[in-house]
Every structure is written in structure tokens, then in C-alpha cells.
Amino acid sequence: MQALPTGSSTTRPPRQSGPGGRPEPAREAPAEPGARWIWALTGALFLVYTTLSVRIHERMLSNSYDLGIFEQVIRSYADGHLPVSELKAPGFPVLGDHFSPVLALVAPFYLLWRSPVTLLVVQAALVAASTPPLARWARRTLGTTAAVLIGLCYGLSWGIASAIGFDFHEVAFAVPLLALSLTALGQDRLRAAVCWALPLLLVKEDLGLTVVAIGLVVARRGGRGLGLVTAAAGLAGSLLAILLVLPSVNPSGDFAYWSFLGGRGGGGGVGNLLYKGTVGLITPEAKTTTLVLVLAPTLFLALRSSLVWVALPTLVWRFASNGYVHWGTGYHYSLVLMPIVFAAFVDALVARRARPDSVRRYLAGATAVTLLLLPRFPFWQLVQPATWRTDPRLAVAQRLMDRIPDGATVQASNVLVPQLTNRTTVGLFGWEPSRPDPQWIIVDTWAPWSKRWPLTAEIERNRLNWHRAHGYHDVADEDGYVLLGRSR
Template sequence: MHDLTGSASPQIHPFRNQTHFRKGPSWFWGAAACVFGVYACVSVRLHQRLQTSGWDLGIFEQAVRSYAHLRLPVSELKGPGFQLLGDHFSPVLATLAPFYRLWPSPLTLLITQAVLFAIALVPLARWAECVLGRRVAVVVTAGYAASWGIAQAVGFDFHEVCFAVPLLAFSLTALGGGRLGAAVAWALPLILVKEDLGLTVGVIGGLVAWKGARRLGLVTAVVGLLGTVLEVLVIIPAFSPAGSYTYWNKLPGAGSGSPSGAVHLLYQATIGMITPDVKVMTLLALLAPTAFLAVRSPLMLVATPTLAWRFFSDNPQYWGTGFQYSAVLMPVVFAAFIDALSRWPATHVRYALTVSGMATVLMFFQAPLYQLVQPATWHTDAHVVTAHSILDKIPNGVTVAATNHLAPQLADRATVTLFGHPDSRPNPKYIVADVSTWDWPFATSTAVVQQLNDALGHGYQTIAYQDGIVLLHRT
């Protein structure tokens, strides 16, 4: 095999022999630092411009704040005293507690997420350069850095899956390079990130066994599968007010023992996995940056658990390319891309890189990272300035009901609930709302006004009202 720059490279087949990475300083960490800067700028500016939300940034900040004060994770935004371990199993969030204790701010979470996403490109670029040369490594770096799955996650608050992205990148590059023990060591912590990722660990274990380390692979697979089973059937129900796993109702025909429910379940498990068309479009968008070569690698199997639960669900939000749901797929597809290219004829690699580069450029303009080159991103309008000035009137340590996009501005210094949510704590000391635009969970902006008027009739007084931002105080 020859380096595309013209120099010779060793005959390495990443799924057959062990890869030994070259030692010494490299450009990978410099690239990661630049990518971190981009991700951090996008996240921070979105927060400064009131474009983050209580659901989900505020919820995660309340969880980390609980850990920082040596308590189990609780989120008032989801309900009074709501135990988050009864919602999702993500104890990995506790690792942020020391940093949050030093800097209690939502920016701690957003910047940490940017760091974790950026670090994931290091093992991918390093492996690509080792087996295919510098040019391929640069294309892989650009493709991952601008990938829509990461960009959408960066553009939508903070989520626990940011921990899974570098773990998967290090695990799959180790697996592809034949370092099976390292692959397992990087994969096992995924069990602590989210309950469904135990299935992903199970697939990685299966690949390790297929690679030749049968006992290690089978033990890893069993640990991963048992981890998911215990988390879903035992741990989460133990903390859940309902006493069960909340997200069973996202499955088709949940709670229905009727023949029609069984038929719908069978349909969803077959034809429903590729219909409606949005699911096919998601698959095309996922594979396009790899010139569709990722499907030639066994590493692509690691994406199947995530794709399966998303496409099997009745929730349309899981099917598309929005939100954070595809972030964990990005290191998988690019690791599979590198593995597939190592098997591809050298004369064809250039064409694959061209297609990959074109797909990356086209998708960049559809993703949140494009905001960095738009003037509006760097302009703070009068409405935002007014909102911050009114929020400053709220004292620290009080209870506040806030509309969704104002809530994360207060979660670091007050007990915040979501204004208008049926499970919110009643009679907070302050209510702050933006009536200039619609905000979830209200159906319309008129509904916000109606609820504010109701509060005025039940002991609240108006402290401030400017440019659509309303602040009420309970006397």
C-alpha cells in the first residue's frame, strides 16, 4: 500500500494485524484544539444569545450541581425532587462535579462537551495517517470535525452522549488496529454513560471475539448486555416514581396486548425500520461523508443498536438528523471509513476522498457550525440585553419558574422550574417569561400571557415588563 502523498507506508490491514502507532509529537492535538475552539464558540454564543433551553441544558446542569454538592442527581425542571437516575442511567455526569464546584456555570458543561467531541478526532486521525497517510488523515479529520451528527449536538445544549463519542473513537481505532484489550478497556465505561450503550458494548465484544480473543470478547458482550438489562429493569425503575422504565412507551404498541398492537409491532420491526422516508434520508446522510464505503467494514455493526432503537421507536424526533441522537454514530462511521479505505484499491482511494470531501462541504452549510460565519451570531440584539438585565433582578437562591429559553440562564444560582409545565413546583417566589415568542411547553405565545394573568390574580405582582420579558414576584 502506498501513501497518497507518494511515500511508502506499511502493509497494514487494521482488522487483521496489530497496528503500532508512530510515537512523537503530531499535528492531531493541534487540530483538536482548533476544532474545540469552533465547537466552544458555537455553544457559548448560543447560550449567550438565549438559544439554549431548560430542557435539556438546564436539566443536566441541575444534575451536575447535585453531584457537586454530594447529592444524587435531581432536576426541578422535570418536577419537584425528580430523581434523574429514574429517567436515564448516566452516572458519568458525576465526573463533572469537581469542575462545576470550581466554576458553577452552564458554560462548564458546554465547554466540557466541546473538549470531549474534539478529542475524539485524535485517535481517528492518528489511525488514518498510520495506515493510509497524511492526506487521508486530513480528510477524515475535516469530515469528522464538520460532521452533521456532532454539529447538531453542539448546536443543541449539552447531553451525556458527549462522553460516549471519544470512548467510541478510542475503542474502535484500537479494535481496528488489533489492540483488543485496549478496545475493551475504552468500551466498558460506555455502560455508565447511558442505558442503551450497553448494547453497543455488546456488539464491540462480539467483534473482539470474532477477531480472535473469544473469551475476552464474550465476557465483554455479556457485561454490556447485562449492564443494559440491569439498568433498564432494575436500577432505573428503583429511582423512577412510576416504578418502571419510562421510555417503554416510546416503543410501538407499548402497553397493548391486542392483536392490532402485535401487528403494529411486527410491522415496525420490519417495514417500519425504513419507513417513513426520513429514516432512509438519515441513513444516506450518515454514510455520504464516507462515500458509502463505511458499510464495507465490520466496524459499522457498532452503529446498529443506536439505529435500531431510534428507528424502532414511535417517536418521530428519533428518526431524523436533528438534536443529539446521531453524535455517537459519527466516530463509528469514520472508524469504519478508515477500515474500509485500508481494503480499497489505492487507485480508487482518491475518488472516495473526493466524494467524502464534497459531502462534508455540502452538509456543513446545513449544520449549526455554519453559524460561525454568519454576522448575526456575533451580534447581541436589544432583546437579549433586556432579558439579561431583567434576569439580574432575581436574587440568588430563590425559587423561579422560567420559560424554557430563560431557565438555563438561572440554573446555576436558583432553584428553577419550567413555567407552564404541569409537573412544575407550585408557587415559586419569582416567575420570568418571554411573551414575545412561542416557547415549549406552551401551545402559543397567547397561552403564556393567559397563565401570567392567572398568576397576577393569585398573589403575584409585576416587577419588570420590557420588550416582551415579564418578571413577577410573589408577595
């Protein structure tokens, strides 16, 4: 590993005088190899993220909750009206579920390509874009080798892998914002840190508490007035969204997710249904495992930086939740933690750069931990032969779905929903709030429960027979796929 510099790795040549003694305009220096490596790494990570998420969707392993919901939301914005999701309930106003108006920014891209793949590509770009701020900070302060290693360890971290491997989520917008805010904060550019943090209020209602934490760290680092104002704005933003905006839009008149904290909320029923299926699969020990894994890629050095406190609000609400999936390492819940702990890691390494051997050891250890964790998380799917094999059943499913006309109302199995959200009004088969009399029903009767929920095989079979007895007829029954049409 090359020697680690104690200051900036770039120097500016003296400006030459032109005719008449006037200085010539400064010429932009060519990009250094380290900078080119950072952008090459970012592009490579974007390709990894896109390839994995799109391949999962192509294999019909993406889900109604959440890719189907988010496509319905963004399709609403693209069509020029406030977001609704048929999957939550007919005409359900999604701004009463989570406060994420930032999703409207995806609508122009969706207008160019009306497909769930658009969402997956946008998410890949957002997450990949969070790498350069961290890597460039590391390059300026620790050198090129350190920047590349930190970029790799961050970009391949398990929290990012879990999120990329599970559909699309609005918190992808938070990742570059957090990376930019915390790298600015680590370099004591306090106003820039605040400017990048405040848009988090438009990403999701709980992220106002993360803004509070950023404000308090700003205050601790010398910007007392600025930090306290920022913290107050973050708290006000979360309270306004949770106590006023969301209840006023939600049909239940309440914040849907109080129930996860033992409260009375009524709009998160499908989440509770899913979590019941995980009892016994995710134990209380998962909280300890998750906390260890959050910090392990930094060899716990992140704890030496005040930036790590920004992770506290997310960890507190997750571990206080009675939704068991919040406790573990799956899904997208750890995505926002990754830029925080890696920014804290860089900050702590900068504080130790007078001891280059120590910095090298930590970088080597972080790389080793990242490589050891890779096989346990979704990026490993890219080197598995099964990922690149196409099940012949998928052609059958696509052929049957092609028989459903554009604009039709449909109920479909969980894995089939995201294949239909771009051109039909589709709800989840077996989910009670779904539209009760769709024109079409299509079900994968061979799917495992994890891809069939909320129904068991027996209940699903009984419901199909009930529909056959109440105005529906078999259009097709092939390779486990059943297509029903409503009789006229």
C-alpha cells in the same frame, strides 16, 4: 496528495551502544509534522465547538430541556448529593430517568466555574478529543494527508454539528470512548478495544447494547471468548439499568421511556409533548434520509467494514421509536454514530491501501460530501452575521433576571431557564410538574413557540393572568419580558 504508505509511516533508528557496550537509553523522536497537524486540528475543532455552543447560549437560544436539566444534575453532584432536577419535577431523582453516573466527572470543573458554559466547554473538549485516535490511525496506515482529511471530515461531520448546536448531553462522554475502542478494534488490539468500550455502561443505559455489538465484532475478529464475555457484560449492564436501577429510583416505579417503543412508561411525558409538536414536520421518509446521511460522508464505504455493525443498536432503537425527533438528523441523536462510521471508513480504506488511486478518490469524495453538507447544519452559523449580532432585548432580560435573588424558587420560559439554573431553583413555566408556588415567574412573551413550549401564546397569556389573580404582582413588563413576584 502524497503517496499512501503501505505500512507504518514511522521508523525507529537503531539504538547506539554506550560505554561498555551497553545500549544508551532510547531518545524520544521529535514529533513529525503529521502528528503536529493532528493536534493543531484537534485544538481548532475544540475552538469551533466551544465558540458555537457558547455563542448560542449567550444569545439565549439554549433550552431548559436539555441544558437546564444537565446543569441541575451536575450542580447536585457538585453540592455533594445525588442528582435531582427541578425541571423534571420538584426533587426529581435523575438517576431514575437515565442511568448516567459518568456526569459526576463534570462536578469538579463546575465547582471551579458554576455556569452552564462549563458544561458546554467540557462537551467541546470531549468531542474534540475523539479526533486524534481516528486521525492517528489513519496517519500510521494511510499517510499524513489522509489523516488530516479524515480528521476534518469527522470533526466537521453533520452528526457532531447537530449535537454541538443543541445544548449539552451525556453522550458526549461516549464519543472519545467509541473512537478509542473502535480504532483499537480496527487494529486488532482486542483487549484495548474492550477496555475502552466497558465504561460506556456508565454513560447511558442503551449503550450497553453498543457494548454487545463491540463484543460480537471482537469475537468475529478472533477474540471469541473475550468478545462473548464483553457482549454478555453489555447486555447485563443494559438490562440491570433498565429493569432494576431506573425503575427503583423513578417515582413512577417504571422505566420512563418504554412509551417511546409503544410500552407503558410514564416518566417521559415532556418528550411526548415535544414530539406531538413535530408530527407532520418529520415524516417516515426521515428515517431513510438519516440512514443515507449517516453513511454518505464515507461514500458508503463504511459498509465494507465489520465495525459498522456497532452502529446497529442505536439505529434500531431510534427507528423503532415513536418519538419522531429520533428519526431525523437534528438534536444530538446521531453523535455516537459519527465515530463508528468514520472508524469503519478508515478500516475499509486500510483494506484498500494497495490501490492508492481508489483511496484518494474516496478521500476526495468524503471531503466533498462534508463540505456540501456544512451549510445545512449548525457549524454554518459561525459564518452568518446574525450569529455575531446581539439583540438589545437580551440586556433587558439579563437586567430583569438580576432582580431575582440567588437561591430563589422560579418558573421561567424555556430559553430563560438555562440562564438561572446556576443560582436558583428553577422550573419550566407552564409545565405541570413544576413547583406550583415559586417566588418569582419570568416569561418571554415574544418568543416563538419552538422556544416557548409547552405553551401557545394564548395559553401563556391566560396563565400569567391566572397568577396575577392568585397572589402574584407585576414587578416589570418590558420588551416582551414579564417578571412576576409573589405577593406577601
